[in-house]
Amino acid sequence: MSISVQHISKSFKKVTAVNDVSFEVKEGELFGLNGPDGAGKTTIFRMLTTLLFADKGTATVAGFDVVDDYKEIRNNVGYMPGKFSLYQDLTVEENLDFFATIFGTTIEENYELIKDIYVQIEPFKKRRAGALSGGMKQKLALSCALIHKPKVLFLDEPTTGVDPVSRKEFWEMLKRLQQKGITILVSTPYMDEAELCDRIALIQHGKILQIDTPQEIIKHYPKKIYDVRADNMYRLIESLKSFEHHYSVYPFGEFVHYTDKRDDFNPQELQQYLAANDHQNIKIEITKTTIEDTFMELAK
Amino acid sequence: MKRFIGFIKKEFYHIFRDKRSLFILFGMPIAQILLFGFAITNEINNVDIAIFDKSNDATTQEIIQKISASKYFSIKQNITNEAEIETVFQKGNVLAVLVFEKDFKKNLTKDNAAKVHVITDATDPNTANSITNYISAIIGSYQKEINKNSTLEYQIETKSRMVYNPELKSVFMFVPGVMTIILMLVSAMMTSISITREKELGTMEILLVSPLKPFQVIIGKVIPYIFLSIINAVVIVILSIFIFKMPVQGSLFLLALESVLFIITSLSLGILISTVSATQQTAMMISLMGLMLPTILLSGFIFPISSMPLPLQVISNIIPAKWFILILKGIMLKGVGLAFIWKETLILFGMTLFFIALSVKKYKIRLE
Numbered sequence: 136m137s138i139s140v141q142h143i144s145k146s147f148k149k150v151t152a153v154n155d156v157s158f159e160v161k162e163g164e165l166f167g168l169n170g171p172d173g174a175g176k177t178t179i180f181r182m183l184t185t186l187l188f189a190d191k192g193t194a195t196v197a198g199f200d201v202v203d204d205y206k207e208i209r210n211n212v213g214y215m216p217g218k219f220s221l222y223q224d225l226t227v228e229e230n231l232d233f234f235a236t237i238f239g240t241t242i243e244e245n246y247e248l249i250k251d252i253y254v255q256i257e258p259f260k261k262r263r264a265g266a267l268s269g270g271m272k273q274k275l276a277l278s279c280a281l282i283h284k285p286k287v288l289f290l291d292e293p294t295t296g297v298d299p300v301s302r303k304e305f306w307e308m309l310k311r312l313q314q315k316g317i318t319i320l321v322s323t324p325y326m327d328e329a330e331l332c333d334r335i336a337l338i339q340h341g342k343i344l345q346i347d348t349p350q351e352i353i354k355h356y357p358k359k360i361y362d363v364r365a366d367n368m369y370r371l372i373e374s375l376k377s378f379e380h381h382y383s384v385y386p387f388g389e390f391v392h393y394t395d396k397r398d399d400f401n402p403q404e405l406q407q408y409l410a411a412n413d414h415q416n417i418k419i420e421i422t423k424t425t426i427e428d429t430f431m432e433l434a435k
Numbered sequence: 436m437k438r439f440i441g442f443i444k445k446e447f448y449h450i451f452r453d454k455r456s457l458f459i460l461f462g463m464p465i466a467q468i469l470l471f472g473f474a475i476t477n478e479i480n481n482v483d484i485a486i487f488d489k490s491n492d493a494t495t496q497e498i499i500q501k502i503s504a505s506k507y508f509s510i511k512q513n514i515t516n517e518a519e520i521e522t523v524f525q526k527g528n529v530l531a532v533l534v535f536e537k538d539f540k541k542n543l544t545k546d547n548a549a550k551v552h553v554i555t556d557a558t559d560p561n562t563a564n565s566i567t568n569y570i571s572a573i574i575g576s577y578q579k580e581i582n583k584n585s586t587l588e589y590q591i592e593t594k595s596r597m598v599y600n601p602e603l604k605s606v607f608m609f610v611p612g613v614m615t616i617i618l619m620l621v622s623a624m625m626t627s628i629s630i631t632r633e634k635e636l637g638t639m640e641i642l643l644v645s646p647l648k649p650f651q652v653i654i655g656k657v658i659p660y661i662f663l664s665i666i667n668a669v670v671i672v673i674l675s676i677f678i679f680k681m682p683v684q685g686s687l688f689l690l691a692l693e694s695v696l697f698i699i700t701s702l703s704l705g706i707l708i709s710t711v712s713a714t715q716q717t718a719m720m721i722s723l724m725g726l727m728l729p730t731i732l733l734s735g736f737i738f739p740i741s742s743m744p745l746p747l748q749v750i751s752n753i754i755p756a757k758w759f760i761l762i763l764k765g766i767m768l769k770g771v772g773l774a775f776i777w778k779e780t781l782i783l784f785g786m787t788l789f790f791i792a793l794s795v796k797k798y799k800i801r802l803e
Binding site for chain 1: 449452638641647
């Protein structure tokens with residue numbers, strides 16, 4: 136096991152940030168922690184990177200205990216905090232060089248590992264890090280976290296505030312890193328990114344709701360989901376919620392996701408109900424279940 | 436070791452790329468020393484005074500002659516009635532009025548006593564005091580002159596000599612003070628700000644999760660500022676020697692060693708401040724309010740400690756600057772060696788050890 140977490144809990148004053156969390160990450164796995172803001176993701180990261188003590192429970196990273204062997208862990212992991220944490224007044228190259236030096240290595244020595252990522256920002260290597268775009272900052276931060284060839288990589292919300300194209304590129308990079316044998320623990324509030332992980336843990340209010348592969352999690356969703364749309368979305372949600380057989384109704388992108396209490400639900404019936412309620416351009420289609428649907432269901 | 440050098444290199448990048456900190460580092464010492472040296476002064480020079488001579492005889496003329504001949508006073512106007520005294524003070528034309536009584540010479544020769552009245556504008560008490568003293572001195576010397584021939588019996592004469600600063604130049608007092616303040620400011624405030632900046636920007640989180648040991652981070656933060664503070668100290672000493680003719684009677688080497696000791700005291704204070712503050716702003720406020728004010732007010736730099744109320748005198752003992760100013764005055768003005776300032780040195784040394792021990796104890800290797 137690359138990361139093993141056993142029943143850890145952490146409270147700040149009156150708030151319980153992490154409540155009896157256990158999970159294991161295999162070597163070379165891309166493991167995702169998914170949940171909304173304030174779910175406790177960052178606290179878990181900080182406990183695993185030896186920055187915080189757990190109140191209860193134990194954890195090991197790369198075989199080292201997070202409390203007793205914290206020095207070994209600090210030598211063997213790469214950590215990219217949620218906030219952009221590089222030196223804004225240093226250039227791209229200086230930042231990378233600095234992190235290589237403090238980890239006792241050089242850019243040349245591990246260039247192979249970061250090459251894919253670094254070539255994209257290399258044209259700007261004389262630019263100050265503070266002047267980079269969000270996506271480039273992220274790539275630089277990842278390069279810095281990787282420069283010492285860590286065994287385990289901790290990425291805390293790496294794609295928050297990054298444009299969709301860069302996000303996609305970023306996940307492709309993670310996949311390639313994984314092939315080089317690096318274990319990756321990544322947290323994200325975006326459910327569409329969760330589907331790109333090998334396994335995910337859905338987390339809310341400091342508790343883990345479910346741990347499995349994204350496919351299994353989706354497969355276990357008990358209902359059929361329908362995309363519903365009409366001209367007035369706000370009134371549509373009101374109408375759907377007052378439909379006597381509704382099970383769940385929540386907006387999802389440009390649609391409303393609707394599930395019915397009955398197993399033998401006929402969309403035709405809903406169509407008539409909505410038409411009777413003065414809705415125009417009604418569209419009802421069965422759709423694929425996503426992690427977000429599962430999360431909404433579990434978080435109920 | 437390579438890691439460590441890499442860290443120090445990074446610190447220098449930070450300092451040289453931040454225009455504001457560069458200004459504080461190098462602009463301020465020069466500006467302060469020049470300001471204190473030239474603008475703020477207790478000496479009196481060419482003070483404007485007015486004369487109200489009610490007798491207007493040979494003796495008063497002679498005294499007035501003597502006063503206006505000195506470089507300290509220039510006679511701005513002559514007054515002819517009582518009411519005018521109030522007016523000239525209110526207008527702010529003069530700082531003092533000299534009133535000679537009627538029949539001055541006659542009284543002096545007949546009754547052996549004549550009166551002269553010195554009225555000063557005491558809105559600035561120090562200046563008023565000096566003016567009174569200077570005028571009394573001038574009149575006193577005139578009196579001795581006219582008594583030259585007649586020998587008075589039983590005469591006590593006070594003769595004073597000011598040692599270490601015979602010309603009473605105030606710059607001699609300010610230089611040690613300004614040097615102390617600048618070293619304190621640069622060392623304590625700049626280090627505490629630079630450490631808290633890492634906390635605020637979140638880079639401290641990465642530094643903690645790295646093989647760099649906490650003491651390496653701290654020493655790495657401090658070393659650049661030791662260098663810069665030494666440069667500052669040298670600049671201040673050179674400026675005061677060449678521009679203000681400040682003497683350095685004692686050994687320059689001892690001066691350098693003591694300065695380095697005080698720089699380290701201030702740096703350890705800076706580290707201590709950074710361990711208790713989470714943001715740059717807090718660090719700056721603590722440095723300014725907690726260090727600068729006591730340093731200026733209680734160190735004996737501006738207000739003599741001996742004239743403070745007893746509780747403040749006691750408190751002044753815990754101000755490192757007080758001891759450093761004593762050391763500086765000892766070396767620069769009195770030319771004493773370590774034999775005479777070992778006690779102050781030992782106190783500073785003890786304080787430094789205490790601050791370092793406290794910050795090591797308070798320094799967090801984790802986030803909480």
